Amino acid sequence: MTTTASVFGAVHLGYIVIETERFTDWRRFGTDAIGMHHDGLGPDLMRFRLDDQECRFLVRRGSAEDVVATGWHIDDHTAFEQVEARIRTHGVPLQQGSDEEAALRGVERLLRFAGPKGITQEIYTTPRRSPEPLRMLASGFVTGDSGMGHIALTSTKPARIRGYFNTVFDARLTDCIEETISGVRLKIRFLRVDERHHSVAVAATRGLPLDPVRTRVQHLNIQAATLDDVAQSYQRVHELGFDMALSVGQHTNDRELSYYARTPSGFEWEVGWNPLVIDETTWEPSTLEGISVWGHLPVGQTITDKLAQFRVGARSLSRNEDTVPALSGAGIPDE
Template identity: 30%
Template sequence: MTIKALGYVGIQSTKLDDWSGFATSLLGMQPVDRGGAVRTFRMDDRKQRLVVTGDDKDGLGFLGWEVEDAAGLETMAARLDQHGVAVRRGTRALAVERRVGDLIVFTDPNGHRVEIFHSPEIASDPFLPGRPISGFKTGPLGMGHVVLNVDNIEVAMRFYRDVLGFHVTDYGLKPYPLYFFHVNGRHHSFAMVGSGKQSFHHFMLELQSLDDVGQGYDLAQLDEGRVAYTLGRHTNDHMTSFYAHTPSEFFVEYGWGAQVIDPATWEPFETHDGPSLWGHERLYLPEDQRGRLREMRLDAARRGVRVPNPTNCAWLDSVIASE
């Protein structure tokens, strides 16, 4: 029994009202609850995917990882206990709040709260986006992905790979160590950057249509300073996306077209072409840091680096490769 998807993300924020506008009018999520110091949002048939809680600080509140059933939850609890991780059972009240059947709670080596759950509640009414979009790519692939800055990547690697059972998809070592992990067919549901910091870098939402992303990019540019990375394409997962500053101290990646892998046959490898094939100019960085990343993209362009024509189907890709 293993973790099968990223189920939900919880955010702490000093700007609840700003999050309400950002999550609906730009990202296209559906507001659900607006009670007290909590705002929750839907992306699909799940009753909630994003939880924003009022706090005196901004950042990641918790990550919710899904397992198949109660037996899977017990297996993960026992595995964590065997590795000396302090685990506690979530209360009934917390399960109701998270809209799940049951859950366990613990802390990762970077001090982030992690929850593992089973049996998420399914809504009876259809998803109604906050702005006209084709919808989010979720289902078996989960909510999207999350990326953390970590101060000790070796310790974090041992925890997420060896304890939680995440699988390395690929990794890069320049200009900083960067590891990507999959738990299903999504190229990565989790990644970490060995930046020497301990913080939340971003979460990613994948859309069903490139036009959803393009129109979101237009909307983001109307809000001065909202765009953090310009529109671009990632080298490893082939995602076309832009990054937006959230009302808190991290980003949201808004993208389309990532490759879907076959976890049964995938072999991890090192990448050498930098994080982006084109675009993704990091507007928030000082010019010297932007310049180093820009040169990596230009070098890839000089060498004519391309990604394969996407079919977005692991099975079809394998058939084409065999022929």
């Protein structure tokens, strides 16, 4: 079996698994604030839907208060087998998910393997569709060929993470952004696996290898169907008393208009609208200055918050970051 044929374009972000003890807050956040469809599966499990796929977010009870797994939809069995062969060739163990685990994620079957920052990566080919009509405050979300949105990570070894997603999924560099936030110089790399501008973003501090974020993910993104959906969910987040991280603004690179709320688990949740779609025949990577054209201003951040973030970053100096060297190009120097 060949492992050299590219799987780019056949890979899409499909679902996210979150572990939390804050079930009541997460239900209110997901349904009443963001506006997603909710399915309760018992005292320790719930799911959120964005479309007809049975599961886009699986929320399970646990102490992590973080994302613990990402699920990637592979278009066909040929591409699935190519990804599987790559992982085996690099000597990384694969585990078959149980029938119960697959059912909870709304897929027919899945394979899992180690991912950067301790986030388990899962792949599947066939999502299960729900006949139940959506019950949600939002008019809809954009998924399909673009996947369900993106994840953003902070890292002290960004080249390793880029190498990982290139090795596994043939991810392409879309562009980079350089930005100074609170005196810290950041470089953010945006990686795509399909037509969406990016499915993975990786932010790193320049100079010192600091990771100022406690959680494995810095934020998750979903794409609302209309501008009204963004505005109305922004208002609901405020009215329901959830913390807002960044006000409404527009990004320089993908032109997405969005805001960032803070989830009950502490990482951020971006709701966006109308990002550009990549044309592979004309796109060339570039480096831009500044994350936003306008807006995206911090909301309610105090000096205490900034000091707490500095302490998290200082502690990261003594903490090893898991990069799965066998899949991440261990010999590639970090830029």
